Amino acid sequence: MLARHARGLGQGPLAFGPLMQLVRNLSEWATVDPQKLSGSAPGTCANLVSGRWQPSRESRLLPDPLNGQPFISVPHTQPDEIAPFVESLRAVPKTGLHNPLKNPQRSLTGYGWLLGLRTALHLHLHLHLHLHLHLHLHPEYYGGERTGIPRGVRFLARGFTVPGDHPGQTSSGNRWPYGPVALITPFNFPLEIPALQLMGALYMGNKPLLHVDQRVSIVAEQLLRLLHHCGMPPADVDLLHGPGATCGAVLAAAQPRSTLFTGSQRVAERLAVETHGKVFLEDAGFDWKIMGPDVRDVDYVAWQCDQDAYACSGQKCSAQSMLFAHRSDGGRWELFANLPSAGAKLLFGGKPLTGHSIPGVYGAIEPTAVFVPLEEALRPEHFEAVTTEVFGPFQVVTEWRDGQLPLVLEACERMTNHLTAAVVSNDINFVQTVLANTVNGTTYAGIRARTTGAPQNHWFGPAGDPRGAGIGTPEAIRLVWSCHREIITDFGPVPPASALKLS
Numbered sequence: 448m449l450a451r452h453a454r455g456l457g458q459g460p461l462a463f464g465p466l467m468q469l470v471r472n473l474s475e476w477a478t479v480d481p482q483k484l485s486g487s488a489p490g491t492c493a494n495l496v497s498g499r500w501q502p503s504r505e506s507r508l509l510p511d512p513l514n515g516q517p518f519i520s521v522p523h524t525q526p527d528e529i530a531p532f533v534e535s536l537r538a539v540p541k542t543g544l545h546n547p548l549k550n551p552q553r554s555l556t557g558y559g560w561l562l563g564l565r566t567a568l569h570l571h572l573h574l575h576l577h578l579h580l581h582l583h584l585h586p587e588y589y590g591g592e593r594t595g596i597p598r599g600v601r602f603l604a605r606g607f608t609v610p611g612d613h614p615g616q617t618s619s620g621n622r623w624p625y626g627p628v629a630l631i632t633p634f635n636f637p638l639e640i641p642a643l644q645l646m647g648a649l650y651m652g653n654k655p656l657l658h659v660d661q662r663v664s665i666v667a668e669q670l671l672r673l674l675h676h677c678g679m680p681p682a683d684v685d686l687l688h689g690p691g692a693t694c695g696a697v698l699a700a701a702q703p704r705s706t707l708f709t710g711s712q713r714v715a716e717r718l719a720v721e722t723h724g725k726v727f728l729e730d731a732g733f734d735w736k737i738m739g740p741d742v743r744d745v746d747y748v749a750w751q752c753d754q755d756a757y758a759c760s761g762q763k764c765s766a767q768s769m770l771f772a773h774r775s776d777g778g779r780w781e782l783f784a785n786l787p788s789a790g791a792k793l794l795f796g797g798k799p800l801t802g803h804s805i806p807g808v809y810g811a812i813e814p815t816a817v818f819v820p821l822e823e824a825l826r827p828e829h830f831e832a833v834t835t836e837v838f839g840p841f842q843v844v845t846e847w848r849d850g851q852l853p854l855v856l857e858a859c860e861r862m863t864n865h866l867t868a869a870v871v872s873n874d875i876n877f878v879q880t881v882l883a884n885t886v887n888g889t890t891y892a893g894i895r896a897r898t899t900g901a902p903q904n905h906w907f908g909p910a911g912d913p914r915g916a917g918i919g920t921p922e923a924i925r926l927v928w929s930c931h932r933e934i935i936t937d938f939g940p941v942p943p944a945s946a947l948k949l950s
């Protein structure tokens with residue numbers, strides 16, 4: 448009954464109570480119960496293409512990160528099985544499933560149910576299937592989590608008009624979908640990134656092929672099953688489980704009009720070439736934090752450093768990768784006063800964790816920090832190694848003294864990834880100098896500055912690269928999932944023939 452209620456498209460936002468109930472009733476829509484997933488009762492996954500759930504020829508058994516038991520069987524789709532995915536994408540017109548002039552009601556009534564679902568998801572989804580699965584697979588921080596379902600979908604496609612050159616002429620800027628698109632996401636945010644980006648793609652009128660890292664793609668599958676249950680047409684999204692290379696083969700054959708890729712630098716650069724540049728990137732994060740000379744509230748700042756570098760085992764793209772601590776001789780703040788003046792040194796960590804049952808394939812090491820003197824870090828022979836993202840509980844620490852800010856800024860200038868950054872200072876002149884001379888796309892400034900935390904209430908994405916994508920705000924959705932189309936209407940009146948001259 449609830450499902451029928453939810454499928455009453457066009458009815459506007461649904462009542463909160465029934466939706467909470469709907470999300471709670473796992474048996475109506477979920478195919479796995481995370482409380483029961485185990486080596487003796489593994490969960491199984493299926494591909495979704497053109498509205499039909501389908502197995503693949505081979506499957507891969509994933510070991511439970513908690514105890515090593517094989518607990519999920521996921522399709523190991525091979526390149527010779529991709530034809531239905533290619534056909535499905537090729538069947539989508541460039542004009543999308545809807546656009547400002549075609550089926551505009553689809554973004555209103557077709558997704559009306561989502562507006563009510565937003566609240567229900569926000570409060571209850573993470574208490575049930577997804578959080579359990581999610582925490583099992585990857586313990587992502589969930590405080591302030593967003594579901595990616597903004598109010599007023601139609602306003603995402605808001606355009607503008609400009610008066611023309613003569614009576615009857617007007618030009619209008621429109622947000623237009625790409626039509627067939629691909630969405631590729633990594634292992635470390637199995638729900639948040641697919642949910643936020645998928646909804647944006649759909650709102651703007653695209654049909655996405657979704658590929659999530661095979662180790663966690665079961666979460667995205669359950670999200671799609673919930674969305675179907677709530678009324679999303681099953682053919683609106685395809686889901687491809689399997690190796691990344693198989694997804695690459697689909698892209699090469701189907702040539703989606705645009706691809707949003709979130710993941711490592713290596714794959715990002717490869718896709719940029721293979722898609723001939725038709726790609727938006729949320730790639731590697733080498734994220735720095737600069738402490739100003741005025742840093743105070745030491746316990747708070749140190750706590751935030753630990754959170755940024757080591758929460759979630761440092762496996763956030765926004766994790767603190769390099770800390771520039773200010774060393775103030777005779778001042779209040781001497782973070783690493785006992786460090787040697789030259790040479791790199793292990794500050795702490797560096798050993799494998801012991802006394803656990805985590806399978807070796809997942810890796811488990813102590814929170815680790817390595818100190819590298821600033822001048823040594825800047826040497827050409829060291830710089831690349833010092834500024835390469837290590838996707839784990841690892842950070843590089845250095846220090847700078849009064850007069851060395853230009854060296855710190857030089858290091859920021861020479862880095863290749865510009866995702867998040869933090870300027871920990873309440874000295875407005877210091878903050879302004881650092882902000883004016885750096886480019887990171889999501890930069891926090893002030894004594895409470897952090898590198899992690901996104902995307903809760905703001906844009907999140909890299910800057911300084913025309914391929915840079917965003918996530919988390921209406922602007923991000925508009926940028927990534929629609930393009931600009933200018934329509935100049937010129938209906939007359941037509942001038943008399945006597946007024947026509949060659950120009």
Ligand SMILES: NC(=O)c1ccc[n+]([C@@H]2O[C@H](COP(=O)([O-])OP(=O)(O)OC[C@H]3O[C@@H](n4cnc5c(N)ncnc54)[C@H](O)[C@@H]3O)[C@@H](O)[C@H]2O)c1
Binds near residue numbers: 658660692729765
């Ligand atoms: N910038 C961001 O917003 C953001 C967010 C999360 C993670 N990350 C980055 O992701 C990385 C960690 O994630 P990962 O190890 O899962 O990344 P990864 O690049 O190995 O994999 C990401 C996705 O790409 C797919 N893939 C791999 N090869 C492919 C190919 N040839 N064609 C198409 N798809 C292919 C994978 O199956 C996976 O779904 C880190 O570098 C981290 O900084 C960035």
